[in-house]
Amino acid sequence: MTSPQQKFADRRDAGRQLAGVLEKYAQSDPLILALPRGGVPVASEIAKALHAPLELVLVRKIRAPGHPEYGIGAVVDGSDPQFVYNEEAMRTVNPNAAYVEAETRHQLAEIERRREVYQGARSPTPTEGRTVIVVDDGVATGGTVKVAMKALRKAGTGKIILAIPVAESDALEQLKAEADDVICLQTPDTFRTVGRHYIDFDQTSDEEVSRLLDEARDAA
Numbered sequence: 623m624t625s626p627q628q629k630f631a632d633r634r635d636a637g638r639q640l641a642g643v644l645e646k647y648a649q650s651d652p653l654i655l656a657l658p659r660g661g662v663p664v665a666s667e668i669a670k671a672l673h674a675p676l677e678l679v680l681v682r683k684i685r686a687p688g689h690p691e692y693g694i695g696a697v698v699d700g701s702d703p704q705f706v707y708n709e710e711a712m713r714t715v716n717p718n719a720a721y722v723e724a725e726t727r728h729q730l731a732e733i734e735r736r737r738e739v740y741q742g743a744r745s746p747t748p749t750e751g752r753t754v755i756v757v758d759d760g761v762a763t764g765g766t767v768k769v770a771m772k773a774l775r776k777a778g779t780g781k782i783i784l785a786i787p788v789a790e791s792d793a794l795e796q797l798k799a800e801a802d803d804v805i806c807l808q809t810p811d812t813f814r815t816v817g818r819h820y821i822d823f824d825q826t827s828d829e830e831v832s833r834l835l836d837e838a839r840d841a842a
Contacts, residue, residue, distance in 0.1 A: 632822040633660060633759050636787035636807070637667025640757070643805050644785055648672045650753040652783070655679040655774075657758040657766060658740065659826040660816075664787065665757035666834040669841075672755075676838035677747055678831075679756065679770045680736055682729035684722070686715045696766075697726060698773035699733045701748040706772045740831050750778040756801075760816030761789035764797050771800040788819045 630636040654676045656665035662678070669676035680699035684707070686692040694715055695707035705726065717725075737746075754774060758767055771782055784801040786794075788808040798804050808819060817823035 630787055630820045632820060633663035633787075633826070634667050636759065636820070637664040637757075638671070639807055640664065640785050640787060640805060641668045641671035643807070644668060644672060644755065644783070647753060647755065647783060648674075650781070652753045652755050653677065653747055653749060655749075655754050655756050655770075657681070657756070657770065658736075659828070659831050660759035661757045662831045662834050663826060664759050665755075666838055668755065668757060668785065669838050673841075674755075675747065675842050676835060678737070678740055678835070679774075680733045681766050681770050681773075682733050684725055684729055686711070687717050687721050687725075689715075694722075696769040696773075697729050697733065698770055699737060699746060700773070700777055701746045702777055703730060703733070704773035704776045706769050706776070739828060740835060749774055749780075751780045753781040753783065754779055755783045755785050757785050759787060760819065761786050761793050761797065761806075762813070762816055764789070764793035768797055768800055771797070775800065788816060789813075 652672060652674050654665050654669040654674050656662045656678055658678050665676055682697050683693040684695040684697060686694050694711040695705060698704045756770060761767060774782055781802045783803045784797060785805045789806050790813040791809040794806055794809055
């Protein structure tokens with residue numbers, strides 16, 4: 623593992639370092655699930671090393687009426703899409719059922735659009751009873767990763783492993799309750815941002831995501 627002072631060269635370097643720690647799961651026939659876009663280059667190296675399939679886990683916020691920045695829940699893509707609602711937010715906002723249904727349909731449609739961009743017409747692989755490794759390029763607050771893991775658990779996923787190169791320590795502690803195992807290479811005393819812990823943290827493009835997914839499918 624790297625020391626807290628040592629930066630990752632880039633996302634693929636971080637993925638290779640994570641892969642070395644995740645070798646113990648290679649015999650579990652794991653499915654690697656990346657959070658796009660930044661998690662995909664990390665996850666592609668893990669999938670390559672573990673000879674495992676690589677797919678995306680797409681999460682969309684269900685927005686409060688009139689306040690699109692405030693989430694009252696989320697929907698997570700999969701063979702059986704899962705919905706996770708924030709009970710406290712739902713009580714505070716108290717949206718009517720018709721709004722929630724329409725907003726949920728809208729976000730499902732957006733997930734479908736994004737999945738087509740990245741994966742074409744291929745359907746998501748069922749996760750029920752399967753070991754999955756959820757990968758991102760880092761965790762600052764952990765909100766999206768938490769929702770994704772809650773939804774995977776709700777879908778009957780067998781074992782959930784969270785693999786991340788770097789995380790804010792308090793956020794990481796909250797995520798441990800959602801996973802069966804958490805692999806994190808760095809929890810710096812001073813976190814600030816994920817990008818601060820990489821030398822190259824250029825934005826991952828849609829084209830790179832599609833290319834890496836294609837490469838993983840060809841290898842499989």
